[in-house]
Amino acid sequence: MKIDALTRTEQFKNFSFVLPAFIIFSVFYIYPFFYTFVLSFHKYDFISESKFIGWANFKEVIFYGKHWWNTVYNGAFITFWALTFQNILAFTLALGVDKATRTGKFYRVIFFLLPVLSEIIIGLLMREFLLSNPGIFNKLLDKLNLSFIAQDWLGRDRALLTAALVHCWKGFGWAFVILLAGLQTIPEQLYEAARIDGASAWQTFLKVTVPLLMPVIALVLVLTILGTMQAFAMILALTRGTGGITEVPVMLIYNHLRGRQVGLACAEGVILGIILIAVSFTMLYISKQIRRRWGVLPR
């Protein structure tokens, strides 16, 4: 059916299929989306009328907000661990499972258990597990003759690293599943051809596996950045922010909203959103350049 063949009422009847979704979407997504920008230029505390104050919120966040950049640093620290440790672990596991089993179903089911469970449950469970008093994890290390690693895991010195590691522990299964699915789409003939040409295992990995997996790897990296910089509930449950030591950006936004500093929270949200978009576009651009240089990308 062509549009010009339809009468007005027909068009409206067709549109009515989309209408409920469109209304909810407009009210709860589009309006709040633009409202963020409006609020970020205002001072509003739920009680008195909102007041336009220009760039004051942004100035406060960017220039006087040591606190804010500290949370961004914490988020970036956790993201760094997620990008390196979590993804390398996931990639190693995916390669191992791909080599050792045919479908990898058993390992996939177990590794994916953690991403399924809620952040609050994982955070609270790990808090109970690691808390220095009664110190179950340290007791366990003691039994395994590893007591030299034992320490106050959620204390001020270690809490941020612990938060990063628990985050990796919760997230690696997700990266593993995506990477394994990617590995399983690489046709067997390519490996065979490489073998016949006398390529070593390392050469095959570098010249066949990695280039063909590059789009999937880039996707995992971007989604890791987006997910980790916005992580919040797990860290809240695990550490309570440890007096700012493990405070992440979204936690600060959340606390500012609770403290009725709506404009400030919105300005922070806008800034974080811009940072995230910039970083993920840079990542996608770099991965495209790499693929082009290796001649994997068509065109």
Place this chain on the structure above:
Amino acid sequence: MYYRAKKIITLILLHTFLISVALSCIFPFMWMINSSLKTETEFRADHGLVMSKRISLENYKQALLGERLWAYFFNSVFYTAITVFFIVIISSLAAYGFSRLDFPGKNIVFFMFLAAMMIPLPAGFVPLYVLLNKIHLVNRTGYVLAMTNMGLSLSIYLLKTFFDQLPHDLEDAARIDGCGRIRIWWNVCLPLVAPALAVVIIFNALNVWNEFVLASLMFTENNLMPLQVGLMEVYNRNIIQHTLIMASLTIGAVPIILLYLRMQKQFIKGLTAGAVVG
């Protein structure tokens, strides 16, 4: 012979590595369940690292009735069921509309839904909460509507790709037999995309079930809180009652684990669906 031996040794080493990582995933949960079955005194003696000979269900009773975890649990069931129901109906209607029906501005509207999936909105809950506050919807209705919206974009996108793949013949046949749009959508097309609906249901159910931020902002009354917020409350009220907390966490985790083991294929598809789109 040499190659064979080398291959077997590699396999053994690989499986040892894989199984040790798998154990690290499972052990905390075994410890959690084991500790939840102990009394607080027993737990203080062995830290839950020894299998208990005696099983005490006292913690579960205290968690469910004393801490009213059953109420949090049923709140979560309620929010999840209603939200998923709304999402399935609304998103499948819209996806069918985008896939099969024509109206002016269709592509622009669809593009908006797509863009919503791509743009990260780290503080989206701030204006949402302010808005709900202004229109006096800081209650269950507001929460369900806001959560419905969160699931719409991805569900519409997923279902539309499935509707696009359906052959037109069946619908034509139904139309010739006198079916209207609604009946074609409900009786012909929806049953055909049942596998995609399963993925949409799991993805959204888990999303609502695990949601914490918005719920913790909106529900300050104890009898409205969903499970995730309730668990934080139970924890804060009983910080030194370790076995009670373990029982509460077990109640929160085990139903999901069982459901996951039963339907792991849909779970994995549902949770990685977001990634495939990006």
